[in-house]
Amino acid sequence: MKSYIVINSVGRTVEVEDEVVKLTPKEFLMLEVILNFSHDKDTMDLEHLIQYVWMDRYRSITANNVSQLFSRVRKKLYNVSGYLDLKRMPNGMICAIIKDGTEILWNEKPPKRYLLITHIYNYLKKLQIKL
Numbered sequence: 093m094k095s096y097i098v099i100n101s102v103g104r105t106v107e108v109e110d111e112v113v114k115l116t117p118k119e120f121l122m123l124e125v126i127l128n129f130s131h132d133k134d135t136m137d138l139e140h141l142i143q144y145v146w147m148d149r150y151r152s153i154t155a156n157n158v159s160q161l162f163s164r165v166r167k168k169l170y171n172v173s174g175y176l177d178l179k180r181m182p183n184g185m186i187c188a189i190i191k192d193g194t195e196i197l198w199n200e201k202p203p204k205r206y207l208l209i210t211h212i213y214n215y216l217k218k219l220q221i222k223l
Contacts, residue, residue: 097196099124099196104116104120106123106169116164118145118161119161119168121144121145122145122162122165123169123178126141127196138155142157142158165178
């Protein structure tokens, strides 16, 4: 049987079956970018994540800030862990593991800002430029 996780970009909520989890703007941005990269079967380096979530403040953000935010997102999504598991890899990369039979449904397209950053990131990656 197929399960669905519904991501509501407008309300910044994650819904699995009848449970709705509300996220702060930064928590939602982190989840959004992790899910999009995991969907592409890719992991994301810490710097790219920081630039996406904190935008113009990214230079003042440390790995500790990322860890704290990541912990909050994982705690809030604890009850959906049977469907979705967020992992921090030993090399510092972050990814989402979507369980077999689970589909992610977005109630709207990812924001243009995400698409632009992803396009630039993928282009630089093809050129083998380390970010």
